Amino acid sequence: MPTDVLEETVLGSIRPTSFQTIKQDVLHKIRAGIWKSGAYIPGEQELSEKYGCSRTTVNRALRELADSGVLERRRKAGTKVSSTSVQAARLWIPIVRQEIEDRGQDYGYKLLEKTIEPAPAAISKILSIEETTDVICVKCLHYADDIPYQLEERWLNPAAVPEAKDQSFDEMGPNEWLVMTQPVADMEHVFTASNATKEQAGLLDIKEKDALFVIERRTWSEHHTITVVRFFSPGARYKMVSQV
Amino acid sequence: MPTDVLEETVLGSIRPTSFQTIKQDVLHKIRAGIWKSGAYIPGEQELSEKYGCSRTTVNRALRELADSGVLERRRKAGTKVSSTSVQAARLWIPIVRQEIEDRGQDYGYKLLEKTIEPAPAAISKILSIEETTDVICVKCLHYADDIPYQLEERWLNPAAVPEAKDQSFDEMGPNEWLVMTQPVADMEHVFTASNATKEQAGLLDIKEKDALFVIERRTWSEHHTITVVRFFSPGARYKMVSQV
DNA sequence: GAGTGGTCTAGACCACCTG
């Protein structure tokens, strides 16, 4: 057993080397420059001996590091420190109400419009339905401490959620309603920026052309595209944070 | 052994039930509404018997689903389907050059400015250094097919990367240089939107006040904040996609 | 062909939390 591992054992706990300890140690070795970018690191077998634990434990540590883009692994070739800076970051996408309440602000909601109309060409394409089909269109506004926080424009596929037709969305936003009633589904997010239209500026109490942070979310269930929604938030007030 | 598992076995492979099969089956049950939002699902022990595999395998499947926010787990309480729509999405943050070349466009680079100057108050705070300390400031432009794609404003902490002082950044952008020479480190990303200043508009060949998608990235090594960088991209041309 | 990572097992102990 090499001395540095022995030190770890003495300094650390008596419990067996955990995969988390190994993760930290690998990160340390990379950050300290001991294992350089692009270089191959020892195999699982060797590491398990050095750390004095089973290969399964080493495997979990290295696997998780590979999942987050720190390491690259290939059978037979081995494991190396990632040289590309393509990093996988974890992004938490909260529901609006929670986001606001978590910051200790009062959440407010106002329905602006709910209509059932034939899908515009662009929307029918996104929802993968015929152009003539009716879709439910909901526009609403979310407030933080009575200040407009986010504008929501949503199209719902009635074939996927027929109950939405009878839902007024007067009191509860479509987001919350969907979360409560619909099973968890696959999502795709597209982030971009746009200039506020005159209408958007009026609703959000900002100036026309002010920068908006735009989140477009598509949601699928087993057989349908459920909904597509765009959230517009004033860029001056909105930040989305991700940490690895 | 229950019939549905038997079916799986007959329809699928002869190999033992893998954690991936279980993940898919759990997702299916959730999407199909068999396991509803907020409801508790069977424990690992019970599931391992139903799937005819070891508890370890079930554990891995459920753990990964919990990691991505689909399930919530607590000891003793059990595992339930997430009721909040707080979803963890995986975000791939590529280096600019790769991003452009992956789309089959030509990558171009131009250094605008490289100075060494006392850190402005805002930057020294972010880099966790004294205000009087010198920092390296680099401004450069990235092109896709000769069209301005992204404006980069970077501050480097000389204490963390002394070699950066001697680097001209004439030919190679600081991003690529850092990736090649510095060990992988911890990162934080903040996404927001802003209006282009007159100067930014000129450089990016857009109109003043046009919406910009802004990525701010901070990078740490073991002992220092290495760098803080802001990437400005025209919102009309830039999209960042994340999928679970 | 052979070495690496990818996965599964059966069993075990433990930390945490709820009832």
Next chain:
DNA sequence: AGGTGGTCTAGACCACTCA
């Protein structure tokens, strides 16, 4: 107090891919 998930082990077989 007891059940649940969290983790570790030792061993095994396999898939992939490099030389």
